[in-house]
Amino acid sequence: MKVGIGRELREGERRVAATPETAGQLVALGVEVLVEAGAGTESGYSDGAYADAGASVVPHLAVGELDVLCHVRPLTPAQASSLRSGTITIGLASPAAELETVSALAAAGVTAFALELVPRISRAQSMDALTSQALVxxxxxxxxxxxxxxxxxxxxxxxxxxxxxxxxxxxxxxxxxxxxxxxxxxxxxxxxxxxxxxxxxxxxxxxxxxxxxxxxxxxxxxxxxxxxxxxxxxxxxxxxxxxxxxxxxxxxxxxxxxxxxxxxxxxxxxxxxxxxxxxxxxxxxxxxxxxxxxxxxxxxxxxxxxxxxxxxxxxxxxxxxAMPADASRLYAKNVANLLALMTADGIVAPDFADEVLAGACLTHDGKVTHAPTAAALEGAN
Structure with missing residues (x-):
């Protein structure tokens, strides 16, 4: 299965969703890791370091061909619409403020995991990006x-x-x-x-x-x-x-x-x-x-x-x-740990009986699964 790490498109964003260390962690799970050239440059991580970790560095990330897309800032509606049905996304989603993107993710049949929604329980601490980024x-x-x-x-x-x-x-x-x-x-x-x-x-x-x-x-x-x-x-x-x-x-x-x-x-x-x-x-x-x-x-x-x-x-x-190296180091571990929770023998297959995965899920199977966001969308329509 193909897991993609792209360059962040939001102006001023310097973090990256995977470091060479976590890219190696993902490769060890049995997935193919594709890193867009220059994705880690602003954070101090070179393309060569990703290649040395076992990732494939590509000139352009074809998101429509990915099984999993890991990102930092919320996707744009256009990015969400370009994903094929069944794609899994992991990243910050700001669901309350990005309703148009949430709607696009649901319409595209994407299974989106929002790191803001990770339950604040002991077992999920290693996946809690809100905490790691608040520290920075x-x-x-x-x-x-x-x-x-x-x-x-x-x-x-x-x-x-x-x-x-x-x-x-x-x-x-x-x-x-x-x-x-x-x-x-x-x-x-x-x-x-x-x-x-x-x-x-x-x-x-x-x-x-x-x-x-x-x-x-x-x-x-x-x-x-x-x-x-x-x-x-x-x-x-x-x-x-x-x-x-x-x-x-x-x-x-x-x-x-x-x-x-x-x-x-x-x-x-x-x-x-x-x-x-x-x-x-x-x-x-x-x-x-x-x-x-x-x-x-x-x-x-x-x-x-x-x-x-x-x-x-x-x-x-x-x-x-503003501190992209260490912020990315912490954030990338959050992403990799959440992805590891839903991966076995190289296959990414979320088990929604797991309270962490169920709690973090924003959209799945064409629906908005996070109740407050679903209600906000209904109120906006």
């Missing part, structure tokens, strides 16, 4: 903040005087948030963090941060995510967060709700209330943003209320792709 993103966003911040992060005591440490506030203590806390702490900042999930307090402390208690804890939702707050509680949350935001030199927001727009945690007035030179980095910018006025892929200067300068609002876009 959480590290990267702190670096983006540090580069823009006009002061040091750590405390320095010198003969010329003492430089106080930067005060970093992280909103959202999921995988990305915890990694941001740890990275900022390692850079020497004084770090505090907030999350509506009660269980996150111990995790924040374990990473060296100080947990901010607002007495507004929400009940934890499914999969370890927070459940969305009602509007009145969301307003109260912003009111309680305002003084903590104003006291921060660097604000990092990472809160997300799967399949929904990012919750608004910080208003433009709260940003303007920060000191001149402060930095705000919003990891959720691509899904609407946690911060009012954020623009994905852009730095937006926000004049301070005091009128003495600006606060820089940074809208992160594809943060994990």
């Amino acid at each position: 993103a959480g590290y990267r966003i702190v670096l983006e903040a540090a580069i823009r911040f006009p002061r040091f992060f750590p405390l320095y005591m010198t003969a010329a005087g003492t430089i106080p440490p930067a005060r970093v506030l992280v909103l959202g203590a999921g995988v990305a948030g915890l990694q941001a806390i740890g990275t900022a702490k390692r850079l020497g900042a004084r770090v505090s963090a907030y999350d509506v999930r009660p269980a996150s307090a111990d995790e924040v402390t374990s990473m060296g941060g100080t947990f901010v208690h607002l007495d507004l804890d929400a009940v934890e939702g499914t999969g370890g995510y927070a459940r969305e707050l009602s509007e009145d509680r969301a307003v109260r949350q912003r009111e309680l967060l305002a003084p903590h935001v104003a006291a921060a030199d660097v604000l990092i927001t990472t809160a997300a709700i799967p399949g929904r727009p990012a919750p608004l945690l910080v208003t433009s007035d709260m940003v303007a209330g920060m000191r001149a030179g402060s930095i705000v980095v919003d990891l959720a910018a691509e899904s609407g943003g946690n911060v009012e006025g954020v623009v994905a892929g852009r730095d937006v200067p926000v004049p301070t209320t005091a009128g003495d300068g600006v606060v820089t609002l940074v809208g992160m876009k594809d943060a994990a792709s």
Whole structure:
């Protein structure tokens, strides 16, 4: 069976769905691995390295001839329509935002596995791409903040005087948030963090941060995510967060709700209330943003209320792709492990009695199998 790895078509995407290491892992499963020339170049993986691992490097990937297509970013509707019936796809699908592609996958008879839908259970941890990529993103966003911040992060005591440490506030203590806390702490900042999930307090402390208690804890939702707050509680949350935001030199927001727009945690007035030179980095910018006025892929200067300068609002876009080598290393293992789960003796045949495969399946046999996405499609038609 032919498993294809192509060049990513989305602008700015530098990751690849297989590394030479995982290509060798797939070859060992008994499948033929076809890698489009240059697919791994942006991630630092040469065509020769793939060939040495046993893959066939081809000038152009004929997707209509593949049995399995592995990808990073969601396919376009045109790509989905070009696949033959029965093809299996594995990759990120952003089903809530890519309904046209989902519809095209179903119409083409493709069996699509969306890595966002992999159940968050112990047995599926090695296939959990959301976690692996959030790890990369959480590290990267702190670096983006540090580069823009006009002061040091750590405390320095010198003969010329003492430089106080930067005060970093992280909103959202999921995988990305915890990694941001740890990275900022390692850079020497004084770090505090907030999350509506009660269980996150111990995790924040374990990473060296100080947990901010607002007495507004929400009940934890499914999969370890927070459940969305009602509007009145969301307003109260912003009111309680305002003084903590104003006291921060660097604000990092990472809160997300799967399949929904990012919750608004910080208003433009709260940003303007920060000191001149402060930095705000919003990891959720691509899904609407946690911060009012954020623009994905852009730095937006926000004049301070005091009128003495600006606060820089940074809208992160594809943060994990900014570190393509290690992001691809982790992502490719997620893909290979999921593919291995449905492969035996060189034959890729998903067993939908397996809760991991059933949970991750987006489309199959001409139908959208993920209920929330199916409902969204019905509502859009």
